[in-house]
Amino acid sequence: MKRHLISAADLTxxxxxxxxxxxxxxxxxxxxxxxxxxxxxxxxVCNLFFEDSTRTRISFEAAEKRLSADVINFAAKxxxxxxxxSLKDTAQTLEAMGVDAVVIRxxxxxxxxxxxxxxxIDAPVINAGDGTHQHPTQALLDAFTMxxxxxxxxxxxxxxxxxxxxxxxxxxxxxxxxxxxxxxxxTLGAEVTLVAPPTxxxxxxxxxxxxxxxxxxxxxxxxxxxxxxxxxxERMNAAFFPTEREYxxxxxxxxxxxxxxxxxxxxxxxxxxxxxxxxxxxxxDSDRCTVVEQVANGVSIRMAVLYLLLGGNExxxxxxxxxxx
Amino acid sequence: xxxxxxxxxxxxPARPVLxxxxxxxxxxxxxxxxxxxAKGADxxxxxxxxxxxxxxxxxxxxxxxxxxxxxxxxxxxDITMYRDDLRLxxxxxxxxxxxxxxxxxGRVVLLVDDVLxxxxxxxxxxxxxxxxxxxxxxxxxxxxxxxxRELPIRADYVGKxxxxxxxxxxxxxxxxxxxxxxVLLGVKHTAPAGER
Numbered sequence: 001m002k003r004h005l006i007s008a009a010d011l012t013x014x015x016x017x018x019x020x021x022x023x024x025x026x027x028x029x030x031x032x033x034x035x036x037x038x039x040x041x042x043x044x045v046c047n048l049f050f051e052d053s054t055r056t057r058i059s060f061e062a063a064e065k066r067l068s069a070d071v072i073n074f075a076a077k078x079x080x081x082x083x084x085x086s087l088k089d090t091a092q093t094l095e096a097m098g099v100d101a102v103v104i105r106x107x108x109x110x111x112x113x114x115x116x117x118x119x120x121i122d123a124p125v126i127n128a129g130d131g132t133h134q135h136p137t138q139a140l141l142d143a144f145t146m147x148x149x150x151x152x153x154x155x156x157x158x159x160x161x162x163x164x165x166x167x168x169x170x171x172x173x174x175x176x177x178x179x180x181x182x183x184x185x186x187t188l189g190a191e192v193t194l195v196a197p198p199t200x201x202x203x204x205x206x207x208x209x210x211x212x213x214x215x216x217x218x219x220x221x222x223x224x225x226x227x228x229x230x231x232x233x234e235r236m237n238a239a240f241f242p243t244e245r246e247y248x249x250x251x252x253x254x255x256x257x258x259x260x261x262x263x264x265x266x267x268x269x270x271x272x273x274x275x276x277x278x279x280x281x282x283x284x285d286s287d288r289c290t291v292v293e294q295v296a297n298g299v300s301i302r303m304a305v306l307y308l309l310l311g312g313n314e315x316x317x318x319x320x321x322x323x324x325x
Numbered sequence: 326x327x328x329x330x331x332x333x334x335x336x337x338p339a340r341p342v343l344x345x346x347x348x349x350x351x352x353x354x355x356x357x358x359x360x361x362x363a364k365g366a367d368x369x370x371x372x373x374x375x376x377x378x379x380x381x382x383x384x385x386x387x388x389x390x391x392x393x394x395x396x397x398x399x400x401x402x403d404i405t406m407y408r409d410d411l412r413l414x415x416x417x418x419x420x421x422x423x424x425x426x427x428x429x430x431g432r433v434v435l436l437v438d439d440v441l442x443x444x445x446x447x448x449x450x451x452x453x454x455x456x457x458x459x460x461x462x463x464x465x466x467x468x469x470x471x472x473x474r475e476l477p478i479r480a481d482y483v484g485k486x487x488x489x490x491x492x493x494x495x496x497x498x499x500x501x502x503x504x505x506x507x508v509l510l511g512v513k514h515t516a517p518a519g520e521r
Contacts, residue, residue: 018418025403025419034456039406307406311416 022304040069063302091120109133139180162189170229339511351484356388375420382437398425407449444478
């Protein structure tokens with residue numbers, strides 16, 4: 001494995017399967033009376049959040065504490081200093097404190113990469129979401145949820161998602177979750193289809209390892225999992241569709257549409273959900289919806305990533321990445 | 326298992342000191358000893374330490390069932406995340422921890438491993454057990470005790486005491502993993518400086 005986790009595209013198939021298998025073991029810790037392991041005792045991890053987050057931040061903190069790491073939470077809201085400089089200052093402060101790993105969320109795409117490659121800090125950097133770029137641990141927890149549900153916790157060990165058909169629906173343009181998922185699911189052998197209004201499909205999507213469709217109803221019956229994406233108003237600076245109602249009618253998932261999916265197919269959502277927009281309450285509360293499970297799995301996946309990057313004196317060994325280009 | 330007992334450094338050809346029938350006889354004897362000491366082994370839970378300890382635990386469980394006529398719960402206990410040498414190398418791949426449905430609370434937990442060497446693995450296993458529950462007692466069964474303890478730990482049931490030097494390697498092979506049953510004694514090329 002590489003020293004940092006910046007992008008899901010950095011992971012080889014072996015890296016990804018190792019993380020998923022390790023997370024399976026971590027998940028068992030949650031069933032114990034003492035939900036704690038001594039593995040990262042004496043290691044200091046800093047959660048550096050330049051952007052709001054509930055789920056990811058709590059999840060990383062829970063994972064770090066379950067592995068007995070010392071946790072420093074740093075919330076940098078409303079900094080007026082230019083991003084590069086403030087990030088550098090913060091990084092050098094952390095370096096001076098002697099942190100062993102940095103988990104960073106930033107509204108600027110590329111900030112974690114800058115931190116990892118700038119030489120300002122020597123610790124491994126884990127990307128907890130940067131702008132519209134990447135959110136690798138979210139893609140990993142999604143893949144973990146799919147593997148558990150579609151193959152099984154035990155039967156899935158060592159397996160990838162070869163041949164599974166996964167559909168991502170909604171605001172792909174602004175979604176780092178979608179980008180990470182396309183990269184990782186492709187690495188794991190799944191067939192990915194993006195469904196979105198034409199205005200929310202990114203430029204250059206033809207170079208992504210996936211199909212694109214504008215017709216949700218045609219894709220649903222051929223999907224093993226359907227991941228609904230939130231419309232990210234906070235990143236929008238223009239009108240991308242006429243009305244919410246029209247968006248919901250064409251790209252929202254309701255009970256009627258869910259009935260067209262195969263019996264075994266999952267409904268996924270990275271959260272936070274906007275009920276009534278991309279997903280109805282009926283679907284969100286159904287047995288096929290894995291939202292709550294995804295949150296629980298997020299802790300296991302982040303424990304696995306932290307262990308594999310920090311548990312030894314170097315990241316876990318997996319097969320070297322083969323050049324694909 | 327202790328790190329060096331399955332040493333993969335360059336070695337001279339290892340010679341078998343125990344073969345399949347020897348191992349089977351030892352496990353049968355250990356099973357009888359367990360029944361005798363645990364007064365029927367009513368509340369015994371076997372936990373094998375991956376990798377080969379798990380296979381030995383399963384074999385012991387089968388023999389205990391033959392003797393007592395009752396199924397004995399058997400599981401596995403991975404100690405990787407409790408090791409004291411994690412920082413000496415790359416992060417290790419985790420093995421399976423599988424606690425039987427009966428749990429370990431108030432029971433006699435019998436840890437099973439292939440080679441007892443420094444004792445650090447068993448120390449880690451005791452720590453791991455403490456996070457899982459509170460057994461009534463913990464006992465240890467090993468196929469081979471090669472000596473060189475670094476902690477005050479001893480086995481309750483030993484297949485064979487095998488006095489070794491630190492320049493030697495002990496490798497247990499089991500059919501389930503290696504295709505045959507044997508205990509191999511080899512000699513390291515490298516000096517044993519700082520080994521555990």
